[in-house]
Amino acid sequence: MKVKYTGQAGFxxxxxxxxxxxxxxxxxxxxxxxxxxxxxxxxxxVLLTHGHQDHVLDAEMIAKQNDAKIISNFEIxxxxxxxxxxxxxxxxxxxxxxxxxxxxxxxxxxxxxxxxGTYAGNPGGFVISNDEGCFYHAGDTALTMxxxxxxxxxxxxxxAILPIGNNFTMGYKDAVIAAEFIExxxxxxxxxxxxxxxxxxxxxxxxxxxKRQKELILMDLGQEIEL
Ligand code: NI
Ligand code: MN
Numbered sequence: 030m031k032v033k034y035t036g037q038a039g040f041x042x043x044x045x046x047x048x049x050x051x052x053x054x055x056x057x058x059x060x061x062x063x064x065x066x067x068x069x070x071x072x073x074x075v076l077l078t079h080g081h082q083d084h085v086l087d088a089e090m091i092a093k094q095n096d097a098k099i100i101s102n103f104e105i106x107x108x109x110x111x112x113x114x115x116x117x118x119x120x121x122x123x124x125x126x127x128x129x130x131x132x133x134x135x136x137x138x139x140x141x142x143x144x145x146g147t148y149a150g151n152p153g154g155f156v157i158s159n160d161e162g163c164f165y166h167a168g169d170t171a172l173t174m175x176x177x178x179x180x181x182x183x184x185x186x187x188x189a190i191l192p193i194g195n196n197f198t199m200g201y202k203d204a205v206i207a208a209e210f211i212e213x214x215x216x217x218x219x220x221x222x223x224x225x226x227x228x229x230x231x232x233x234x235x236x237x238x239x240k241r242q243k244e245l246i247l248m249d250l251g252q253e254i255e256l
Pocket of ligand 2: 081083084169197220
């Protein structure tokens with residue numbers, strides 16, 4: 030799988046010949062917007078963990094220009110449906126198999142409302158699996174005991190994307206416990222450094238993971254890795 034970081038909780042992941050855009054927040058993040066123009070993004074699906082602005086900002090434009098399908102909870106897919114976009118609604122604990130693999134929408138402990146105040150249901154994360162691998166995008170969440178359900182109900186994770194920036198989500202000290210709960214040794218950090226309130230000490234974060242025999246990958250904006 031090809032994994033590109035687009036800032037905050039945003040990733041573009043290529044797998045099984047399809048391109049999945051997660052939580053696009055690009056146009057308002059100046060450093061990222063200089064590296065990638067929203068209008069140049071090509072994709073097949075847009076996956077949204079919850080309704081907050083720093084996760085959905087560029088979703089409508091990206092979905093529209095690609096005629097891409099939005100995958101999220103019922104409320105968020107319904108909201109974009111009223112704006113003429115098509116999608117596949119899910120809810121917590123549910124699983125659906127798409128042409129790129131199986132998606133499970135899992136619990137997150139956070140809040141969720143769309144930028145215009147529309148109710149956005151409850152926030153979630155995604156576990157995505159196919160014959161190329163399995164990964165978890167946690168979205169915005171606190172450390173939660175529900176994460177222990179993931180190894181019990183999903184294929185073995187090859188990597189996971191966890192928020193580590195603190196204040197609005199768990200910080201890296203809780204994220205390393207989350208990595209233990211989900212039984213995953215390779216973690217890509219997200220939701221850090223975009224704003225002052227979520228700035229982190231990179232070396233301290235990596236050390237915290239290394240001490241528990243886990244790898245914390247902190248990708249640069251626009252960086253692409255193969256996993
Ligand atoms: Ni949020
Ligand atoms: Mn957020």
